[in-house]
Amino acid sequence: MSFRTFESASIGNGIHHVTVKSAALHRRADISFYVPPDAAVEKLPLIILLHGVYGSHWAWLYKGRAHEVLDRLIKEENFPPMMLAMPSDGLWGDGSGYVRHRDADYASWIVDEVPDAAAEIDARCLGATRFISGLSMGGYGALRLGLLNPKKFTAISAHSSITYVPPQMRDFVEESLVEFEITETDPLAVIECAKLAPRLPHLRFDCGSEDILIEHNRTLHNDLQAAGIPHVYEEFPGGHTWDYWHEHLADTLRFFRACLTL
Template identity: 50%
Template structure:
């Protein structure tokens, strides 16, 4: 029995892709997802990687602007990484970007951490609830990956972010909507940055890496986040590379994310 009132799943299309449309109670409407399945016969459930897009985009962005599915397929076929399923959801399509938070009577956070995972398990026989789960994203999607991964360590084994917004106020660099419309309790004087998630005593954190381009307008925020993590003695990997806030950069550095996740692909309980 489906977890959704309605779920539409496309026939297989080239390059191992499927397209899903589900009616989500958290979105109060329908949401779209692009899914990539590697070819082959597998006796165990595969790892599930969620890729979150940035502002202005949608579920197709990582596949058709970033070639994520082709990158994954090439790396799997060459033996660089174990087979894994990619799930690339829409952010919920609110304004220029939902920020993957809860606002305007919609829960864009639960859409990702609950609905997208359930939809992937229903649409693909290659994954199930026992699959190791990873989350990554770019720009606003990097913010979503960091925030959701840290808030749900029971779900996600590891997090990787590219060119991430690391402070909620940086959303203003990209969207025309008032920040208060995305986060009712947001206030510039309050510490609502992602770093606050690390300050909770005794909290277990997923494995973490992030990177940013040297010509990216978000580089200083990423450097500050790296500095704050070091001060808190939080284990993580931070890297800087040549490049700007653009698809060439994200496409070139997605392999680093997939290799990072590949280290932690063991099925729970195995």
């Protein structure tokens, strides 16, 4: 896929900011990328990190310091270099939910266009293993889009996830459920997407024991168990905070590294 317009700026130390004209969204959209400097590899696995409500493409980079977590693992744990793609959700309302609306396809933006933009920054991600992760609303996006696209994503890892959009977004966003004008034909509940998948990517998710979404995550875990769907679920101390997500992004990255050899 080619973009009608593609504006990029490298600000040094492997960080790139990009604005493209998105065919899926019918407007411009932003992505931040991180490529570890001196990554001497032929193929560069791609990790898409999705932000939560109110956020944008800079959230994982500057609030989550995702690149610092990756750099630390490369240095301390002989972690293979990977590319981080951190897109905006399309900036609809307080959060698009990463689903198809009547006026824009926020799912296709992530699944189809973000990897194409990544290849414009570093072609080594073409044909490389692809992963998806996110937090809160972005955790939902990672779970749902990963499960619905098992040929495109090798593994999914989510943090503090909403598990059903739009109902569980009611307490977070200003927009009413009707205003979303969702036109999806695939299921919206994560558990139904998992049951629908002909084959599953490797799947893990976690949640803080003091998180406002903990019961939704426990229910998803129990429902996956009841359906016999393999997954890893973990709970850690903590709430719905960037301190939690920054700390446990390392668990996601380690899970993805393990999936490279499976």
